[in-house]
Amino acid sequence: MEEVKKKEMHIKLPGKDVTIQVVENIEALITDLSDEDKVPCWADIWPASLGMAKFIWEHLLLTEDDNVIELGAGMGLPGIVCGLKGARVTLSDFNPLALDIAGENARLNSLQAGLLLEDWRTFSSGEKYDWLLASDVMYDPKLNPYLGEIFSNNIAPGGRILVSHPWRKATYEFLQSWREKKYYNEEVFVQEVEMEDTLLPRYRIFIHLLRALS
Numbered sequence: 001m002e003e004v005k006k007k008e009m010h011i012k013l014p015g016k017d018v019t020i021q022v023v024e025n026i027e028a029l030i031t032d033l034s035d036e037d038k039v040p041c042w043a044d045i046w047p048a049s050l051g052m053a054k055f056i057w058e059h060l061l062l063t064e065d066d067n068v069i070e071l072g073a074g075m076g077l078p079g080i081v082c083g084l085k086g087a088r089v090t091l092s093d094f095n096p097l098a099l100d101i102a103g104e105n106a107r108l109n110s111l112q113a114g115l116l117l118e119d120w121r122t123f124s125s126g127e128k129y130d131w132l133l134a135s136d137v138m139y140d141p142k143l144n145p146y147l148g149e150i151f152s153n154n155i156a157p158g159g160r161i162l163v164s165h166p167w168r169k170a171t172y173e174f175l176q177s178w179r180e181k182k183y184y185n186e187e188v189f190v191q192e193v194e195m196e197d198t199l200l201p202r203y204r205i206f207i208h209l210l211r212a213l214s
C-alpha cells in the first residue's frame with residue numbers, strides 16, 4: 001500500500017481550537033470497494049462528528065468520573081472533545097490504522113485516550129461506560145443490531161448514548177424501534193455545521209441523546 005499522508009484540520013470551537021489529523025491521500029487506502037469493511041470511511045472527519053463535537057463542547061458537563069467510549073471513532077474528534085472537557089476517553093474502531101491516527105490525534109491535543117480495537121459484530125469488552133458516542137456509524141441496517149447490543153451491554157447505570165447523523169433513514173428507524181423496545185427516553189437536537197467543501201458546505205446534524213428510563 002502507498003504511504004499514508006496526513007494533513008491537519010483545525011476545528012474552531014468557542015474558545016478552543018482542536019487540531020485533528022486526517023488522511024490526505026484517501027484514494028491510496030482504497031483496495032477493494034466491493035468489500036464494505038475495506039472502504040476507508042474512517043480516514044476523514046464526517047459532518048456528523050463535527051456536529052457531535054460542537055454539541056459536546058457547548059452542552060455537556062463532564063468530569064474524570066465520566067467514562068466515555070467512542071464507537072467507530074475514525075479520527076476520534078467527538079471522543080477527544082469529551083477528553084478536553086475532562087472525561088476519561090476510549091476511542092474504538094475495527095481498523096488498526098484508524099486507531100493509530102486517532103491515538104496520535106488525542107496526543108496532539110495533550111490527551112491520553114484508551115484505544116480499543118473491536119469489531120461491533122464480535123465486541124468482547126465487558127467494560128461499562130457512562131457515555132457511548134456513535135457519530136455516523138448507524139448507516140447499515142445489517143450492522144445496527146450489533147451496535148444496539150453494545151448500547152445495551154456496555155452502558156453503566158444512569159449512562160447516556162449520543163448518536164449523530166445527517167438525517168440517515170437507517171439511523172432514525174433503528175433508534176426509534178430500539179429505544180421503544182429497550183425503554184429509553186430520547187431527546188433530539190439539531191446542530192448546524194459548516195465544512196470546507198465547495199459543493200456541500202452546510203449540514204444539519206441530528207443529535208439523539210438517549211438515557212435509560214429507571
Ligand SMILES: C[S@@+](CC[C@H](N)C(=O)[O-])C[C@H]1O[C@@H](n2cnc3c(N)ncnc32)[C@H](O)[C@@H]1O
Binds near residue numbers: 043046119135136
Ligand atoms: C462513516 S465512518 C464515521 C467515522 C467517525 N465516527 C466520524 O463520524 O467522522 C464509520 C466508522 O465506523 C467504523 N466501522 C465500520 N464498521 C465497523 C465495525 N464492524 N466494527 C467497528 N467499527 C466499524 C469505520 O472504521 C469508521 O471509522
